[in-house]
Amino acid sequence: MYEVSYIYQYGIGTAIFVAGSVVCIRAGVLDLSDRQERRAWAMATAGLVAFAVVHALFQFVFPFTG
Amino acid sequence: MEGIEIAAIDKILVVLYFVFVFGFGSYFGRYIKNTTDFFFSGRKFSWWVVSVSMIATVVGSYSFIKYSAAGYRYGLSSSMSYLNDWFFLPLWMFAWLPIIYFTRMTSIPEYFERRFDTPTRVMAILFVAVYLIGYIGINFYTLGVALHALLGMDVMVAAGVVAVITGIYVTSGGQTAVIMTDLLQGVLLLVAGLSIFTLGFLFLGDGALLPGVVQFWDGLDESKRYGLAHFNEPPNFSFIGVFWQDAIASSFAAYFFNQGILMRFLALKSVNEGRKAIVFALAILMPIAVIAVGNAGWIGASMDGLGVIPEAYSQDPDPNKMFVIVTSILCKPGIFGLVMAALLAALMSTADTLINATSAIVVNDIWRPYIVRNRPDEYYLRVARWASIASAILGLFLVPLFMRFDSIYVAHGAFIATVTPPMAVCIVLGFLWPRFTARAAFATLLGGAVAMGVSIWFPALVEPFSHGVDPEGGFKYMRALYGLVVSGIIGVVVTFLTQPSKSAEEIVGLTIYTVREAERRFKGGEINRGPGDKLRATVRVVPPSGREEDEVDDVVHLSLHPDDLRVLGAHEGDLIFLADPRVWLGGLRAGHARVQDALGERGVVELPEDFIERNQLQPERGVVVEKLM
Numbered sequence: 001m002y003e004v005s006y007i008y009q010y011g012i013g014t015a016i017f018v019a020g021s022v023v024c025i026r027a028g029v030l031d032l033s034d035r036q037e038r039r040a041w042a043m044a045t046a047g048l049v050a051f052a053v054v055h056a057l058f059q060f061v062f063p064f065t066g
Numbered sequence: 067m068e069g070i071e072i073a074a075i076d077k078i079l080v081v082l083y084f085v086f087v088f089g090f091g092s093y094f095g096r097y098i099k100n101t102t103d104f105f106f107s108g109r110k111f112s113w114w115v116v117s118v119s120m121i122a123t124v125v126g127s128y129s130f131i132k133y134s135a136a137g138y139r140y141g142l143s144s145s146m147s148y149l150n151d152w153f154f155l156p157l158w159m160f161a162w163l164p165i166i167y168f169t170r171m172t173s174i175p176e177y178f179e180r181r182f183d184t185p186t187r188v189m190a191i192l193f194v195a196v197y198l199i200g201y202i203g204i205n206f207y208t209l210g211v212a213l214h215a216l217l218g219m220d221v222m223v224a225a226g227v228v229a230v231i232t233g234i235y236v237t238s239g240g241q242t243a244v245i246m247t248d249l250l251q252g253v254l255l256l257v258a259g260l261s262i263f264t265l266g267f268l269f270l271g272d273g274a275l276l277p278g279v280v281q282f283w284d285g286l287d288e289s290k291r292y293g294l295a296h297f298n299e300p301p302n303f304s305f306i307g308v309f310w311q312d313a314i315a316s317s318f319a320a321y322f323f324n325q326g327i328l329m330r331f332l333a334l335k336s337v338n339e340g341r342k343a344i345v346f347a348l349a350i351l352m353p354i355a356v357i358a359v360g361n362a363g364w365i366g367a368s369m370d371g372l373g374v375i376p377e378a379y380s381q382d383p384d385p386n387k388m389f390v391i392v393t394s395i396l397c398k399p400g401i402f403g404l405v406m407a408a409l410l411a412a413l414m415s416t417a418d419t420l421i422n423a424t425s426a427i428v429v430n431d432i433w434r435p436y437i438v439r440n441r442p443d444e445y446y447l448r449v450a451r452w453a454s455i456a457s458a459i460l461g462l463f464l465v466p467l468f469m470r471f472d473s474i475y476v477a478h479g480a481f482i483a484t485v486t487p488p489m490a491v492c493i494v495l496g497f498l499w500p501r502f503t504a505r506a507a508f509a510t511l512l513g514g515a516v517a518m519g520v521s522i523w524f525p526a527l528v529e530p531f532s533h534g535v536d537p538e539g540g541f542k543y544m545r546a547l548y549g550l551v552v553s554g555i556i557g558v559v560v561t562f563l564t565q566p567s568k569s570a571e572e573i574v575g576l577t578i579y580t581v582r583e584a585e586r587r588f589k590g591g592e593i594n595r596g597p598g599d600k601l602r603a604t605v606r607v608v609p610p611s612g613r614e615e616d617e618v619d620d621v622v623h624l625s626l627h628p629d630d631l632r633v634l635g636a637h638e639g640d641l642i643f644l645a646d647p648r649v650w651l652g653g654l655r656a657g658h659a660r661v662q663d664a665l666g667e668r669g670v671v672e673l674p675e676d677f678i679e680r681n682q683l684q685p686e687r688g689v690v691v692e693k694l695m
Contacts, residue, residue, distance in 0.1 A: 001296050001298065002296060005294040005305035008297070009309055013152065017156060020156035024160040024161060027161070029578055029581045030156065040342070040345070047152060051149055051152060055149070059294055
């Protein structure tokens with residue numbers, strides 16, 4: 001059931017993240033043509049992806065090493 | 067285990083630390099001229115100052131105890147709670163932060179008044195007050211528990227000493243003291259926490275670091291190597307429970323309506339600094355923090371697996387004592403004092419924020435609007451200081467209440483899970499759905515709280531949301547999901563049965579669809595998003611302008627040379643920021659200005675004496691100028 005934890009967290013979590021981004025873009029508060037806002041959104045997205053990768057390693061690879 | 071023998075050097079270090087923080091925090095009383103300074107530090111800090119100090123706030127004294135206990139029991143998955151805050155980030159960065167920043171909100175309950183009505187605000191005050199004061203009590207209690215285990219001190223005496231010191235420097239220096247002391251304490255607790263990890267590796271590797279890492283990993287049982295816990299077992303630490311209670315409910319509470327954390331972000335010089343601060347905190351500092359607070363438990367679990375815990379300690383396997391056990395094994399005199407100072411730092415940096423935030427609620431939501439109106443600001447500043455003292459005392463009185471719970475982690479989780487969902491739903495619907503009515507908001511808060519309370523007596527209500535978690539634990543963690551769903555249904559249904567009491571104009575700036583208008587109103591004109599660079603300028607001191615708009619705006623109006631304006635990318639009417647050139651001050655000596663015209667001398671800004679004094683600038687050093695909007 002450890003793999004289900006990962007799928008659940010990054011399934012629902014990413015859905016909330018993407019939905020939040022879409023709502024912000026449609027409401028006009030996130031303008032991806034604006035350099036500062038694009039950079040801030042890109043940093044947030046990169047952070048989410050980085051954590052998803054690290055958690056994947058600790059869920060599917062590292063527990064079985066050593 | 068009734069206390070550990072402490073070396074004299076460790077005791078001296080702790081006393082010196084107390085004295086230093088007390089003096090350092092109290093020093094910033096010189097920066098406090100009015101309630102805006104006391105609560106928001108004049109909106110001038112840089113992103114890194116707020117980021118580091120926020121981490122110190124998030125890490126409470128309970129964190130070392132509770133995450134070490136969880137780390138010992140469940141291994142690396144104890145880190146889940148610190149690494150799952152990403153999901154609401156777009157909504158927070160681009161909607162909620164701009165809403166509260168550009169509408170110059172002074173408190174979360176104030177949002178409820180402006181967006182809904184007075185009864186909803188009163189309900190929100192109750193919720194936020196319970197949330198904040200409860201947190202103060204938990205922090206004092208857990209520090210008392212730690213010091214009792216370390217020194218054999220009485221829990222109430224230990225909590226009382228820290229309450230007095232924290233209360234005094236917050237009363238003197240307000241938000242500026244909170245931010246600057248928390249910056250220092252954030253660094254200390256991260257360094258101390260990582261030191262324990264390093265010492266643990268050295269202990270396991272017989273003095274060699276890399277072999278120690280290998281030994282550490284070998285000592286961990288496979289079930290303790292996962293980053294995320296088992297999906298629905300055990301009931302008190304399943305993934306699904308932590309996900310709904312922490313990643314969703316608690317994370318939302320921390321960033322959307324924890325008054326203390328939001329006040330920290332309102333002390334920044336711009337919204338964009340807030341975006342940088344939150345990403346840096348979540349991406350870089352939180353992973354470091356989770357290692358700092360949880361590693362004693364991981365090291366303890368590995369020692370257990372390898373059978374190297376000394377017999378004297380292994381006879382007392384209470385996980386809540388694991389932090390104390392591991393640090394006392396690993397740390398030599400001097401280092402142990404540093405760790406104790408870090409524990410104190412974690413407590414004081416959280417408690418000072420909560421005390422300042424509670425004071426803001428008392429002044430801005432209770433005293434100023436309802437009890438004594440229309441008095442000079444000096445009067446409310448005095449009230450703010452008395453409220454700070456009262457908050458610390460009230461938090462102390464709550465310590466015995468928290469003594470009744472058998473597990474700190476469970477007590478903390480149950481508390482947050484109970485009060486959070488109705489507030490979270492109310493805020494989400496409030497800023498995302500303009501149709502959401504005042505009556506619906508009130509019904510959501512009241513109905514949600516009642517539903518949460520009822521579910522404590524009838525846990526079967528939570529069962530449909532349990533995801534297979536064993537009901538043995540009373541669904542303490544799964545109650546958050548139940549609360550979110552019930553509160554959401556109440557909010558939506560009541561909205562469709564009632565009519566909005568406020569016009570679209572009255573809620574401009576308070577919903578996501580009107581953030582850009584709020585930004586324009588904040589500036590007082592169209593926003594200049596064009597590129598620009600920073601400019602180093604010399605300062606010429608001039609007499610106070612005497613302009614009424616300078617007082618109203620809390621900014622000075624400046625003439626700048628056309629070439630300087632070109633460098634800045636600024637035009638007449640734009641808001642600019644002037645700061646001491648020393649970057650490491652992080653905006654401590656800085657102020658806001660507005661471009662009046664393009665008639666100034668090249669490379670020179672003329673600053674009135676009163677502006678220089680208010681913002682603690684040093685004219686001989688010059689200033690760095692940048693365009694904000």
